[in-house]
Amino acid sequence: MSFRVSIADVAREAGVSRQTVSRALNNKGEISDATLQRVLAVIDRLDYRPSTIARGLATRHTRTIGLIVPDIANAFFADISRGADDLAHPAGYSLLLRNTAEDPEREAELLGSLEQRAVDGVLLCSSRLSDECLADLVSRHEAVVLINRTLPGVSSVCVDDFCGAALRVAHLLRSGRRRIGVLSGTRMSHSGSERERGYRESLAEAGLPVDPALIARCAVPDIEGGYAAARGLLEAQPAIDGLICYNDLAATGALRACAELGRRVPDDVAVTGADDILLARLVTPALTTVRADRQAIGAAAARLLLGQLDGSANGCGCQSLVIEPELVIRASAP
Amino acid sequence: MSFRVSIADVAREAGVSRQTVSRALNNKGEISDATLQRVLAVIDRLDYRPSTIARGLATRHTRTIGLIVPDIANAFFADISRGADDLAHPAGYSLLLRNTAEDPEREAELLGSLEQRAVDGVLLCSSRLSDECLADLVSRHEAVVLINRTLPGVSSVCVDDFCGAALRVAHLLRSGRRRIGVLSGTRMSHSGSERERGYRESLAEAGLPVDPALIARCAVPDIEGGYAAARGLLEAQPAIDGLICYNDLAATGALRACAELGRRVPDDVAVTGADDILLARLVTPALTTVRADRQAIGAAAARLLLGQLDGSANGCGCQSLVIEPELVIRASAP
DNA sequence: TTGAAAGCGATACCAG
DNA sequence: CTGGTATCGCTTTCAA
Numbered sequence A, B: 001m002s003f004r005v006s007i008a009d010v011a012r013e014a015g016v017s018r019q020t021v022s023r024a025l026n027n028k029g030e031i032s033d034a035t036l037q038r039v040l041a042v043i044d045r046l047d048y049r050p051s052t053i054a055r056g057l058a059t060r061h062t063r064t065i066g067l068i069v070p071d072i073a074n075a076f077f078a079d080i081s082r083g084a085d086d087l088a089h090p091a092g093y094s095l096l097l098r099n100t101a102e103d104p105e106r107e108a109e110l111l112g113s114l115e116q117r118a119v120d121g122v123l124l125c126s127s128r129l130s131d132e133c134l135a136d137l138v139s140r141h142e143a144v145v146l147i148n149r150t151l152p153g154v155s156s157v158c159v160d161d162f163c164g165a166a167l168r169v170a171h172l173l174r175s176g177r178r179r180i181g182v183l184s185g186t187r188m189s190h191s192g193s194e195r196e197r198g199y200r201e202s203l204a205e206a207g208l209p210v211d212p213a214l215i216a217r218c219a220v221p222d223i224e225g226g227y228a229a230a231r232g233l234l235e236a237q238p239a240i241d242g243l244i245c246y247n248d249l250a251a252t253g254a255l256r257a258c259a260e261l262g263r264r265v266p267d268d269v270a271v272t273g274a275d276d277i278l279l280a281r282l283v284t285p286a287l288t289t290v291r292a293d294r295q296a297i298g299a300a301a302a303r304l305l306l307g308q309l310d311g312s313a314n315g316c317g318c319q320s321l322v323i324e325p326e327l328v329i330r331a332s333a334p
Numbered sequence C: 001t002t003g004a005a006a007g008c009g010a011t012a013c014c015a016g
Numbered sequence D: 001c002t003g004g005t006a007t008c009g010c011t012t013t014c015a016a
Helices: A009-016 A018-026 A031-047 A053-061 A073-091 A104-116 A133-137 A161-174 A190-205 A221-236 A250-261 A294-310 B007-014 B018-026 B033-046 B054-061 B075-091 B104-116 B130-136 B160-174 B190-205 B223-236 B247-262 B293-311
Strands: A062-068 A094-099 A120-124 A146-149 A154-158 A181-183 A214-215 A242-245 A270-272 A290-292 A320-323 A324-328 B064-069 B094-099 B121-125 B144-147 B155-159 B180-184 B215-217 B244-246 B270-273 B289-291 B319-321 B326-328
Touching: A009 A018, A009 A031, A018 A031, A062 A073, A062 A104, A073 A094, A073 A120, A073 B075, A094 A104, A094 A133, A104 A120, A104 A133, A120 A294, A146 A294, A154 A161, A161 A181, A161 A190, A161 A242, A161 A270, A161 A290, A161 A324, A181 A190, A181 A221, A181 A250, A214 A221, A214 B121, A214 B326, A221 A242, A221 A250, A221 B075, A242 A250, A242 B160, A250 A270, A250 B033, A294 A320, B007 B018, B007 B033, B007 B075, B018 B033, B064 B075, B064 B104, B075 B121, B075 B293, B094 B104, B104 B121, B104 B130, B121 B293, B144 B293, B155 B160, B155 B293, B160 B180, B160 B190, B160 B270, B160 B289, B160 B326, B180 B190, B180 B223, B180 B247, B215 B223, B223 B244, B223 B247, B244 B247, B247 B270, B293 B319
Parallel strands: A062 A094, A062 A120, A120 A146, A146 A154, A154 A320, A181 A214, A181 A242, A242 A270, B064 B094, B064 B121, B121 B144, B144 B155, B155 B319, B180 B215, B180 B244, B244 B270
Antiparallel strands: A094 B094, A290 A324, B289 B326
């Protein structure tokens, strides 16, 4: 527990003022090469490291980014945060991680508390707050980038979930399916509403009726939720020959429901998921799904945020990136 | 972008000294109830929040914990970090996340850089640094808890990987397997060496020879690495009737190798994994594996760390927790 | 090119 | 119980 070396120690040891040490540290040029070398040598000898805290107090920024996710244990967000860290770390930024546990109230509290922790900016994933509430909290931060959520005037990176659903519907239609059901997620989230809208509009565009009886909603978009919803839907609508599932987990549940009801996949029912999680290629039959590069999403969001912080995005206001997913065709819907 | 209200503003507005505001903030008692109420009212009215940075400079602690993981995109570490956050957050602590990308050099650099970011303590997962190097870096921090790594004099929470491997070997022996191979991980990690040791000693204890020809090493402990290692091992040693795999991913790769080589699982070869990730129950056949509650590990580690920080662990030096895994029997090794 | 002095926004210590 | 003053470790501003 050695006592910290401070800038004053270095200054004394090198026979210069603290200011000169600071200049050597930040390498701002206004220092002669001779003193620079001398100071650096002392810094090295004493193993001195400037305190981020003190520096933060003086400069008003901390090179820290707040990352708010519903649940880091969810691979979707874990990948995003890995992508964000990979981009932020080389730029000297660290991520302060917060889990909302999918609770909007907690999300609002976290966004507020980050303020006093003095982060330079915030990456916010899949916010479920109302526009008004979100706008208010966002306005308190110097820079914010939303992931899978949009808000006027705020930068964002979103997977084009509308397109992801449309791609799958088109694929099923091409393979001759005509009664396509959907296992939907919550409409409270950006992804949930967009995926359902993609389904509806694609059918309508193809001149097919959008039958509410073909829409089931998963209580929770996981394997169990997908199983229950699929089971109910398939029993009520035996003519269904294709299924658009909210995500790969729900689709996995649907596979089980099909097996139990004796419906062959893909012969009787073609099943499609979304997200292309590890699981998708490992279940039997492997899932046709849509994929967006999640680490790339995290990196893109971090890049936008750093741009705002560096001021290199000056003037261009906010930017919104839309990541187009791609269709991955496997055995469950060839 | 309203200008921040500082403690001075509150003091002026309330007609008291900054010190009194500070006392109201920290509620240390030494303040009359009347002034307390008055100050709190002003704080509320101005929507004042103390700056964590300034506070950190004065108190020398930040209520931030550094969390160093090989890869947050790996479910194992994502779960641990979720568990740690769930415990740390209510106590007012935040997690600063760092990925080492499985690179020991980067790990050392991160441990060093956290120091200047002034975290109060560090949770370090699966360190691959040498004892000397690790001890040196650890000594620079006020408090450190290691996860899946031990070091004399440092608190730790470890899954009993030795036991996890032994449980599986015993299970295979009970079911009549006699030529048991192993897909090992890197010996550089605690888990890697312990799992391999569990395999060796269990065989020896059962009076069976430990044949080096039955040991294959995965270049990377993922599906591809497991596949490659299993393929090589099974081709060289066709008599193998049981397989202890480093983790569930490697075991999943082994399943594919078996399928390609025409070895039936579990009839010809019983396959076991470790960690019980989501995937384990979803592949065909479902994997027999060992499981430890990962969120509980993260929470336990955070609890130890907070104990050290609060001083409530005073005197008792360091503590080491060992989490016993349990055997989960599924179709791949009944 | 260098240094002295004044913050940044809080807490700690000591008087009263 | 309350207030003045020094302090935390660094950057910024202004002179020299």
